[in-house]
Amino acid sequence: MFVKDMKLLIKYAIELDISGLECKIGYKGDAILRLSSSDPDTLQKIQSFCSKADIEHKASYNGARATTDIFCVFSTDTYDLK
Structure with a gap:
């Protein structure tokens, strides 16, 4: 399930020097997580x-x-269920 991977990534990124975090749903039902930072490390x-x-x-x-x-993409199998 993609939610578990997304939660792990968010928990990891929160501890780092990020300036932005945004989650959206794509047009095919995919979850897109955007993480922003200016720190190369x-x-x-x-x-x-x-x-x-x-x-x-x-x-x-x-x-x-x-x-x-x-941009991190977490795919769902919604469109593959036909």
Whole structure:
């Protein structure tokens, strides 16, 4: 279940130097978690955690806020149930 992985990631990230945390639901029912930070060490730790936990993620620089956002996707099998 993706909720368990999401909770573990949030608990881990809260202890780090993050400047933002946001969760949204994608158009196919996937949960998308956005973590923001300007600290390179924090970004590396979050990406390492995602890689070890086999969580799909992508980093993107946000020039307007001078931070890097890491988007983590937690898939559901809702559309695969047909």
